[in-house]
Amino acid sequence: MTSDRISMVDMSAEYAQVGPAIEEAVVRVLRSGQYVLGPETRALEKEVAAHVGAPFALGVGSGTESLILALLAVGVGQGDEVITTPFTFFATIEAIRLVGAVPIFVDIEENSFNLDGTKVEAAITSRTKAIMPVHLFGRCADMVCIRKVADAHGIPVVEDAAQSIGAARAGRSAGNWGAAGCFSFYPAKNLGAAGDGGCVTTDDEGVYERLHLLRAHGSKERDEHLVIGTTSRLDSLQAAVLRVKLPHLDEWTAARARSAALYTEGLQGIAGLQVPNPGSDETPVWNQYVIRCENPEPIRKALSEDSIDWRHFYSKPAYLQPALGEFMLAQGACPEAEKRCEEVICLPMHPFLSEAEVRRVVETISKSIA
Ligand SMILES: Cc1ncc(COP(=O)(O)O)c(C=O)c1O
Structure with missing residues (x-):
């Protein structure tokens, strides 16, 4: 397509x-x-x-x-x-x-x-x-x-x-x-x-x-x-x-939040996929909208095929980066971070994303899982 x-x-x-x-x-x-x-x-x-x-x-x-x-x-x-x-x-x-x-x-929280x-x-x-x-x-x-x-x-x-x-x-x-x-x-x-x-x-x-x-x-x-x-x-x-x-920052943040809410409405409840769930004491500014997927590859492939950009932030924990030399740690050091590295997909997110664009991303993801 x-x-x-x-x-x-x-x-x-x-x-x-x-x-x-x-x-x-x-x-x-x-x-x-x-x-x-x-x-x-x-x-x-x-x-x-x-x-x-x-x-x-x-x-x-x-x-x-x-x-x-x-x-x-x-x-x-x-x-x-x-x-x-x-x-x-x-x-x-x-x-x-x-x-x-x-x-x-030190490892990260499971959800945030x-x-x-x-x-x-x-x-x-x-x-x-x-x-x-x-x-x-x-x-x-x-x-x-x-x-x-x-x-x-x-x-x-x-x-x-x-x-x-x-x-x-x-x-x-x-x-x-x-x-x-x-x-x-x-x-x-x-x-x-x-x-x-x-x-x-x-x-x-x-x-x-x-x-x-x-x-x-x-x-x-x-x-x-x-x-x-x-x-x-x-x-x-x-x-x-x-x-x-x-x-303009507050108005742009509000636009990001509207897109985030639309993503969440469309994607929550899909088996094998978790949407961001900020706590009631949090005010997020949605620099990225990041989903967690049990099986991310088919979703990444479907997004690419439908001309939808996505990113893999971050594909490995920092302690596995060769630049760290003697300060690198062995695989398994921070299990939560390592799991997130496998699961995450960052979806398009900016203040000028239209409702139709968000709906198209949601549809592409939903179809790739169905
Ligand atoms: C978490 C984090 N820290 C630091 C930086 C570095 O900022 P800059 O690119 O302005 O040097 C970035 C930039 O992407 C970042 O995302």
Whole structure:
């Protein structure tokens, strides 16, 4: 069957809505002559902080750099241990290794795809210097449980909220639970720039000051370098683009939620298939809509044949990635994560998906199982 392609994301539909305002903002920045940090970045930082509900936000070069700088800012370094999830985009783990620390993998919950807070305490040692949950696919991890354990041991929490701006748990936003919340503005994220970008939120003035130093060569005054930092500053152009999009974020999240509800209505109850089931204390932002399938291959094949894009996030736990070398773990280390890696299919999800498109995806999946 040949039909119009249904894609995972649709950047051009987004641009059609906000393009003129973006073009105006870009010209404004080009004419201003201030291209790095400057008033646009400072304004965006204030607006993102307000959106997340955090006192401070700091724009950086990418989501990956937000994680690296946040780990450094809370004092993680060579040989320290960071407890995290194996079911994540590899950047989470790279950031830990790039500051010289060792990832300690704790399995995920059965239903949420997120770090299992009840298993964190058993993994804490005298070398544990941070706990790094990931709010995957737009769902906030069980931060009540994770914070309780972290606080009992005096360990800072660095949240990887790259996929989850606007998500919440128990009424509190992702990125506003720990010592630092890390966000990505990669174009396909719920709030995406026209290139790479990221930011860190925090309620800790000390962390905020250290992040300031770290993102700009450890320097406050010209020609004085207090710590070893790097170049990781959010461009004014990216900040200006993001400032146009941020006021639309809630409306775009609501559109994602409508598509998610339609998917769930159409797919729940099908034997061998599980739909996402966020708890009543969760506010998800649907960065991905991910189903779990006992027998995923026929579904993946049917989707491809019907020109429907899908993704396999993630096909293996991070500890099986060869880049980890001596820190790789044996197969079987985190059974829940490994099961999810086999079962998952990410379906098209973006604010401009039409009801007819969602229904076509549902129909293709239903037929492939019948
Ligand atoms: C969970 C997670 N962490 C970190 C990142 C890294 O963000 P960036 O691509 O902006 O460096 C991503 C990006 O996809 C991500 O999904």
